[in-house]
Amino acid sequence: MPINSNLRSARITLDMSQNKLAEAVGVSKQTIVAIERGDYSPSIKLSKTICKVLGKSLDELFGEENGNEV
Template sequence: MGRNIKIKVARAELDITQKKLAEKVGISRQTMNAIEQGDYNPTIKLCLGICKVLGKSLDELFGEE
C-alpha cells in the first residue's frame, strides 16, 4: 500500500488539517497520518466518512490510478 497523496491534496484544497479531518470522522490524528502515509488500511466505513467530509468520491480518493 502506497502513500495516499490524494487525501492530503483534498485536505489542502479545503484548508483542513489532519487533526480537524480526524475529529470530523471520529479517529485520532495519528490514525489519519497513518492512512495518508499508507501504513493503515481504513475500513470502507471510514473511507466513506473521509470522502463525505472532503466532498470526494471513493474513486477520487482511494481508487487506483
C-alpha cells in the same frame, strides 16, 4: 501500500488540518497520518466518512486509477 497523496491534497485544498479531519470523522490524528502515509488501510465505513467530509468519491481518494490500492 503507496502514500495517499490524493487524501492529503483534498484535505489541504479545503484548508483542513489532519487534526480537524480526524475530529470530523471520529478518529485520532495518528489514524489520518497513518492513512496518508500508506501505513493503514481504513475500513469502507471510515473511507466513506472521509469522502463525505472532503466532498470526494471513493474512487477519487482511494481508487486504483489514482495509483492507490483498493
